[in-house]
Amino acid sequence: MxxxxxxxxxxxxxxxxxxxxxxxxxxxxxxxxxxxxxxxxxxxxxxxxxxxxxxxxxxxxxxxxxxxxxxxxxxxxxxxxxxxRKESFLVGRVVEVLGGEGAPSGEGVPEEVWGAFVRAGNRLLRVRAEVDSGVLVEEFFGSLDALRSAVAGTEAGEMLARLSGRRERAFAYRASIPTLIxxxxxxxxxxxxxxxxxxxxxxxxxxxxxxxxxxxxxxxxxxxxxxxxxxxxxxxxxxxxxxxxxxxxxxxxxxxxxxxxxxxxxxxxxxxxxxxxxxxxxxxxxxxxxxxxxx
Incomplete structure (x- = not known):
């Protein structure tokens, strides 16, 4: 041993x-x-x-x-x-929860767009929420749409487009958040x-x-x-x-x-x-x- x-x-x-x-x-x-x-x-x-x-x-x-x-x-x-790297870990977890593959990065993205996306993702996945789950989900997908526009025509844009239809996964996650880990x-x-x-x-x-x-x-x-x-x-x-x-x-x-x-x-x-x-x-x-x- x-x-x-x-x-x-x-x-x-x-x-x-x-x-x-x-x-x-x-x-x-x-x-x-x-x-x-x-x-x-x-x-x-x-x-x-x-x-x-x-x-x-x-x-x-x-x-x-x-x-x-x-x-x-x-x-x-x-x-x-x-x-x-905390931000990379967060983005990977967001994509995982939504059932996607790969992970976008903030390279070449306006800082305010990327910042809004990662902050909304962090709030969406936290165990404790200060607002209703519906607010968190809509906030996140709004930030995702803004990010999609910023990287339109790229591979990342295509990946984000696939994630944009995963609201039901986000709601399911909020309904049964894992608290042990x-x-x-x-x-x-x-x-x-x-x-x-x-x-x-x-x-x-x-x-x-x-x-x-x-x-x-x-x-x-x-x-x-x-x-x-x-x-x-x-x-x-x-x-x-x-x-x-x-x-x-x-x-x-x-x-x-x-x-x-x-x-x-x-x-x-x-x-x-x-x-x-x-x-x-x-x-x-x-x-x-x-x-x-x-x-």
């Missing part, structure tokens, strides 16, 4: 647009408690902050750049990050992806995860079943306080670092050196956001 420690960064629950972060990151490490402890001690020795608990933002300060680069070298081959929360499927990354034939994976109130026994069982469906034997998922396990602290560092580097790159202020140091921890293309979700 292999034991993997993990933690997340950038969680906003079902709020995938207009939040504080563009990306959700789930970091994981395959190291011993002793190795993790030595790395944490080295970071403390180098940074010398009086803070009781260090977080990724300590390492992301310019004055600690050398420590950040050292850490990204020290964990190479021993760690991984699942990186989810909200479709807009990337945490649960991303934990499955993390287990799948570390899985190998005949070797069960046991996860040690930072304590999350969202990870109820029923949801952990859903994660186990979904992992099993992908050929992964998830031997267990143990919740701990991050401060009690240096491996989880390292996963927390890595997730926060990855989320910040990816966000900078996506907004055009990326650091090429840090981008290259991060890439070995990601799936191909994930730093650009085009490989952020496998399903």
């Amino acid at each position: 292999i034991e993997i420690a993990c933690d997340e960064s950038g969680a906003d629950g079902e709020n995938l647009v207009g939040g504080n972060t563009l990306f959700f990151a789930h970091g994981s490490v395959d190291v011993s408690v002793e190795f993790a402890g030595s790395v944490i001690s080295e970071i403390r020795e180098r940074i010398r902050s009086p803070a009781e608990e260090y977080k990724a933002n300590h390492l992301l300060r310019e004055k600690h750049r050398a420590v950040l680069e050292w850490l990204l070298g020290a964990l190479r081959g021993r760690a991984h990050v699942e990186l989810v 909200p479709v807009l929360d990337p945490l649960f499927p991303t934990i499955v992806d993390t287990a799948a990354h570390w899985s190998s034939p005949g070797t069960p994976v046991h996860l040690v995860h930072d304590r999350q109130t969202l990870l109820t026994p029923a949801r952990v069982e859903w994660i186990r079943q979904r992992a099993e469906a992908r050929g992964v034997t998830l031997a267990g998922l143990r919740l701990v306080q991050a401060r009690s396990d240096p491996r989880v602290q390292l996963a927390d560092f890595l997730a926060g670092i990855a989320r910040k580097i990816a966000g900078d790159e996506a907004t055009g202020v990326g650091d090429p050196v840090l981008g290259e140091l991060l890439r070995p921890y990601l799936e191909a293309g994930a730093l650009r956001g085009d490989g952020a979700r496998k399903g």
Whole structure:
């Protein structure tokens, strides 16, 4: 059995647009408690902050750049990050709920048109609604029609045209919204992806995860079943306080670092050196956001 420690960064629950972060990151490490402890001690020795608990933002300060680069070298081959671009995840879920294929992007679309579409999609799929379902559905399909007009004559336009007749699916979704695993929360499927990354034939994976109130026994069982469906034997998922396990602290560092580097790159202020140091921890293309979700 292999034991993997993990933690997340950038969680906003079902709020995938207009939040504080563009990306959700789930970091994981395959190291011993002793190795993790030595790395944490080295970071403390180098940074010398009086803070009781260090977080990724300590390492992301310019004055600690050398420590950040050292850490990204020290964990190479021993760690991984699942990186989810929230907007891409949202659009994929909208298309999935409506029974479509593919996913449109905002490239070349007026910002106000695209923004209205993703905001309406987010409101449509949220578990809790502040207005009547009929209002949400009409709002969404109005934004979809505006987007169709903006990309008329393209492949995306044809795909959106097929979605435009799916009001009954939208109403059916609102009538029986899944609450055990909200479709807009990337945490649960991303934990499955993390287990799948570390899985190998005949070797069960046991996860040690930072304590999350969202990870109820029923949801952990859903994660186990979904992992099993992908050929992964998830031997267990143990919740701990991050401060009690240096491996989880390292996963927390890595997730926060990855989320910040990816966000900078996506907004055009990326650091090429840090981008290259991060890439070995990601799936191909994930730093650009085009490989952020496998399903």
